[in-house]
Amino acid sequence: MRYPIRNIVYEKIKQSNTLTDSELSSVLAKEGIDLNLPEINKILLDLEIYGLLKVSWIAKDKRRIELIK
Numbered sequence: 307m308r309y310p311i312r313n314i315v316y317e318k319i320k321q322s323n324t325l326t327d328s329e330l331s332s333v334l335a336k337e338g339i340d341l342n343l344p345e346i347n348k349i350l351l352d353l354e355i356y357g358l359l360k361v362s363w364i365a366k367d368k369r370r371i372e373l374i375k
Contacts, residue, residue: 311339311341311345311349312349312352312353314334314337314339315330315334315346315349315350315353316353316358316359318330318333318334318337319353319359319371319373320373323372323373324370324371324372324373325370325371326364326368326369326370326371327346327350327368327369327371328368330346330371331346350371357374358373358374359371359372359373359374360372360373360374
């Protein structure tokens with residue numbers, strides 16, 4: 307059985323509490339999960355709507371992803 311990619315992304319964020327979008331991409335790539343930027347954005351938006359995390363801009367092209375406790 308394969309877990310939904312949204313759950314896998316959430317678990318990776320949960321392990322580190324706070325990370326940037328580029329760090330998330332590299333962590334997923336190490337696990338063999340190849341996602342492009344629009345797919346990551348969609349997953350992050352879904353998780354933010356569910357109230358599980360917060361995404362904020364820290365630079366022009368860099369975002370900070372953190373869990374909501």
